[in-house]
Amino acid sequence: MGYSGFRVIKEGLFGQKGWKPVWRDPEPKPEYDAVIIGGGGHGLSTAYYLAKEHGMTNIAVLEKGYIGGGNVGRNTTIVRANYFLPGNSEFYSHSLKLWETMEQDLNYNVMHSQRGLINLFHSDGQRDAFARRGNAMINQGDDAVLLDREGVREYLPYLDFDNVRFPIYGGLLHPRGGTARHDAVAWGYARGADQRGVDIIQNCEVTGIDIEGGKVKGVQTTRGVIRAKKVGIVVAGRSGQVAAMAGMRLPIESHVLQAFVTEGLKPVIDHVVSFGMGHFYISQSDKGGLVFGGDIDFYSSYAARGNLPMKEHVMDAAMTLMPMIGKAKVLRSWGGIMDMTPDGSPIIDKTDTEGLFIDCGWCYGGFKAVPGSGFSFAHLMATGNHHEPAAKFRLDRFRTGVGLMDEEGTGSQHNLH
Amino acid sequence: MRIDCPNCGERDRREFYYQGDAVVLNRPSEDAGAQAWDDYLHNRANPAGETRDLWFHEGGCRAWLVVERNTMTHAVHAATLAEKVKR
Ligand SMILES: Cc1cc2nc3c(=O)[nH]c(=O)nc-3n(C[C@H](O)[C@H](O)[C@H](O)COP(=O)(O)OP(=O)(O)OC[C@H]3O[C@@H](n4cnc5c(N)ncnc54)[C@H](O)[C@@H]3O)c2cc1C
Ligand SMILES: [Zn+2]
Numbered sequence: 326m327g328y329s330g331f332r333v334i335k336e337g338l339f340g341q342k343g344w345k346p347v348w349r350d351p352e353p354k355p356e357y358d359a360v361i362i363g364g365g366g367h368g369l370s371t372a373y374y375l376a377k378e379h380g381m382t383n384i385a386v387l388e389k390g391y392i393g394g395g396n397v398g399r400n401t402t403i404v405r406a407n408y409f410l411p412g413n414s415e416f417y418s419h420s421l422k423l424w425e426t427m428e429q430d431l432n433y434n435v436m437h438s439q440r441g442l443i444n445l446f447h448s449d450g451q452r453d454a455f456a457r458r459g460n461a462m463i464n465q466g467d468d469a470v471l472l473d474r475e476g477v478r479e480y481l482p483y484l485d486f487d488n489v490r491f492p493i494y495g496g497l498l499h500p501r502g503g504t505a506r507h508d509a510v511a512w513g514y515a516r517g518a519d520q521r522g523v524d525i526i527q528n529c530e531v532t533g534i535d536i537e538g539g540k541v542k543g544v545q546t547t548r549g550v551i552r553a554k555k556v557g558i559v560v561a562g563r564s565g566q567v568a569a570m571a572g573m574r575l576p577i578e579s580h581v582l583q584a585f586v587t588e589g590l591k592p593v594i595d596h597v598v599s600f601g602m603g604h605f606y607i608s609q610s611d612k613g614g615l616v617f618g619g620d621i622d623f624y625s626s627y628a629a630r631g632n633l634p635m636k637e638h639v640m641d642a643a644m645t646l647m648p649m650i651g652k653a654k655v656l657r658s659w660g661g662i663m664d665m666t667p668d669g670s671p672i673i674d675k676t677d678t679e680g681l682f683i684d685c686g687w688c689y690g691g692f693k694a695v696p697g698s699g700f701s702f703a704h705l706m707a708t709g710n711h712h713e714p715a716a717k718f719r720l721d722r723f724r725t726g727v728g729l730m731d732e733e734g735t736g737s738q739h740n741l742h
Numbered sequence: 743m744r745i746d747c748p749n750c751g752e753r754d755r756r757e758f759y760y761q762g763d764a765v766v767l768n769r770p771s772e773d774a775g776a777q778a779w780d781d782y783l784h785n786r787a788n789p790a791g792e793t794r795d796l797w798f799h800e801g802g803c804r805a806w807l808v809v810e811r812n813t814m815t816h817a818v819h820a821a822t823l824a825e826k827v828k829r
Pocket of ligand 1: 362363364365366367368387388389390391393394395396397398399400401402403404529530531532559560561562563567582583584618659660661662663687688689690691692693694
């Protein structure tokens with residue numbers, strides 16, 4: 326059944342009793358045309374576009390936990406297209422366009438809010454770098470406005486502009502940047518895929534990948550053997566482990582990234598704001614909580630919880646940038662496991678095993694990529710050809726050195742991106 | 743998280759800089775070929791459990807250490823001077 330304003334009112338009048346679960350809970354079939362390992366944002370959107378764009382409906386998504394339990398339900402929900410290297414630039418541009426039609430396409434309210442993203446700068450050198458980035462964004466067909474100090478003050482009057490150490494020189498405004506409700510994105514794609522016949526199977530961990538004569542034959546799971554002609558690995562922080570089941574060693578190290586939310590407050594921060602000195606960024610959720618975060622903890626980890634030093638760093642940066650935040654109380658903090666690559670850019674590619682595909686390496690920026698990654702990965706799995714906007718996300722770029730995309734120019738070390 | 747430096751004793755994680763997997767101690771020879779260099783620079787076992795990685799005691803004795811640690815629990819079991827491990 327579809328959603329509409331009328332239905333919300335009607336259900337409100339009748340005690341909200343008419344809502345039904347929006348996807349089935351099927352038993353796994355013995356065989357599918359394709360299975361997707363991992364029911365995060367990327368796995369679900371891949372399944373949705375396989376069904377919708379390529380008519381592949383005899384497929385399953387295998388999720389070891391529950392839908393929304395991974396990074397797709399843990400991130401700070403920033404959606405943007407402000408990359409500047411060829412490869413990344415066209416991909417995120419395409420993904421943002423899919424965001425702009427997602428709600429109509431899925432008939433699902435993901436609360437996508439293009440409230441504008443402002444990246445602050447604090448020196449002449451940083452201004453030059455942001456001017457260059459802004460030009461690349463405009464060349465790509467997206468939007469960017471270079472704000473001077475007074476320009477930023479109009480949007481964000483509450484910042485400490487005259488901080489002695491890090492005065493604010495200006496900011497790069499990306500008006501189409503913003504946030505979305507992360508769980509809703511997972512649920513919307515799950516519902517859309519299910520409606521087209523995709524089996525979404527939760528509590529089903531893949532424990533092995535069956536390969537015969539260089540071809541994939543299916544997977545071993547905690548709910549039995551499932552045969553499949555095509556298998557896609559889309560497991561974010563667990564990519565290294567699942568790829569090892571197919572004998573692969575990936576250019577990935579898993580790291581923990583933390584995030585924080587305060588108690589609910591009246592509207593105070595209307596945009597997404599990032600500090601240019603020290604890693605800190607913030608937005609306010611529709612419930613009123615200030616949602617913010619910083620850098621990864623820097624050491625490899627699968628713990629999905631972080632340590633105190635990074636918490637302190639994030640709080641220091643917050644107080645430096647907007648001293649008013651000292652009045653707010655932090656309610657919760659949590660962590661997620663990030664699949665970090667040596668150049669900070671992702672991988673959407675075939676593997677040496679026929680029929681086995683991989684989509685990984687999203688580092689801490691894969692939420693905004695959910696529609697674009699699913700669209701391009703589905704294209705690759707269905708047709709065997711790379712989809713143009715994601716054609717540069719090759720696995721072999723690390724071996725050959727051709728086409729590395731180190732957006733921040735920090736070098737070949739997994740934790741520096 | 744605290745690391746027991748062989749020179750300085752147990753110290754807070756803040757004193758250390760993290761480099762990555764201890765595989766970086768095994769630098770291949772110049773003519774080892776693309777695959778060996780790819781494995782050295784990029785590819786990782788990335789274990790969920792026991793691991794060996796390289797840390798620099800930046801805020802202390804400035805020695806490089808090989809640390810044995812658990813990536814699931816963050817427990818640190820041992821730290822050895824990298825120069826001893828290499829030989
Ligand atoms: C704190 C934090 C903040 C972030 N902020 C942002 C942001 O502001 N903007 C942005 O763009 N990105 C952000 N990210 C990154 C983004 O969340 C991730 O890059 C993205 O969600 C990863 O893709 P996914 O949704 O498919 O991952 P996940 O949701 O983690 O999905 C992977 C799934 O695979 C399943 N799985 C693993 N192993 C197996 C197995 N063997 N068998 C079956 N299933 C398996 C897991 O249970 C999991 O559900 C953030 C991440 C974190 C942790
Ligand atoms: Zn020491």
